[in-house]
Amino acid sequence: MTPIIFLLAFLVSTINSHVAAIDFCVADVKAGVTSVGYPCKSPSKVTVDDFVFSNFTNGPPNQFNFSFTPADVENFPALNGLGFSFAKVELEEGATVPMHAHPDATEVVIAGSGPAKYTTGFITSDNVVYTKTLTEGDIFVIPKGLLHFGFNSGKGKASGVTLFGSGKPSIQVLDLALFGNNLDSSIVEKTTFLDAAQVKKLKALFKGSG
Numbered sequence: 001m002t003p004i005i006f007l008l009a010f011l012v013s014t015i016n017s018h019v020a021a022i023d024f025c026v027a028d029v030k031a032g033v034t035s036v037g038y039p040c041k042s043p044s045k046v047t048v049d050d051f052v053f054s055n056f057t058n059g060p061p062n063q064f065n066f067s068f069t070p071a072d073v074e075n076f077p078a079l080n081g082l083g084f085s086f087a088k089v090e091l092e093e094g095a096t097v098p099m100h101a102h103p104d105a106t107e108v109v110i111a112g113s114g115p116a117k118y119t120t121g122f123i124t125s126d127n128v129v130y131t132k133t134l135t136e137g138d139i140f141v142i143p144k145g146l147l148h149f150g151f152n153s154g155k156g157k158a159s160g161v162t163l164f165g166s167g168k169p170s171i172q173v174l175d176l177a178l179f180g181n182n183l184d185s186s187i188v189e190k191t192t193f194l195d196a197a198q199v200k201k202l203k204a205l206f207k208g209s210g
Helices: 002-021 174-179 185-192 196-205
Strands: 066-071 085-091 096-101 107-111 118-123 129-134 139-142 147-152 158-164
Touching: 085 096, 085 147, 096 174, 107 118, 118 139, 174 185, 174 196, 185 196
Parallel strands: none
Antiparallel strands: 066 085, 085 158, 096 147, 107 139, 107 158, 118 129, 118 147
């Protein structure tokens, strides 16, 4: 028994020392993603600029009237293997972030400065709702996989930064899932209890068909 214990201890220490020897794994994005993520760029090709993200600025508003600037493994390769990513969000007055979920990532919302307020919330699997209007200095946690939303509930622009528990979080927007595809309208009507006119209107809005 003693030799086996020593052997296991040796293997564990070998594995741990191997992991500890890898300080980072800057993604080789050009090599393409695999089933286990991006391969590491050769250390000889890594520079200090790989660890700096310089484009964390607000872009033009999208169809929901807010801008979303991600800093994830695809445009910030140094995040590869670290298990998190960021995004900067700015909502125009009256803008809404529609109901959506990140199946593989917890989201942390950090409210920005300014007079406008950001109201956000999530719905649990047993349909309990938690919602809060955030002001500067507030941090709000949205557990992984739960439907959540947000909107600008004040005057002027609302801004903030989000942290995701994934290097490249997936997202499913509820409205796009229902009305932005080619699912037959009769099925949408039956499963959402909406009438034909409402489904047609929403499919036109979200560029769906069927």
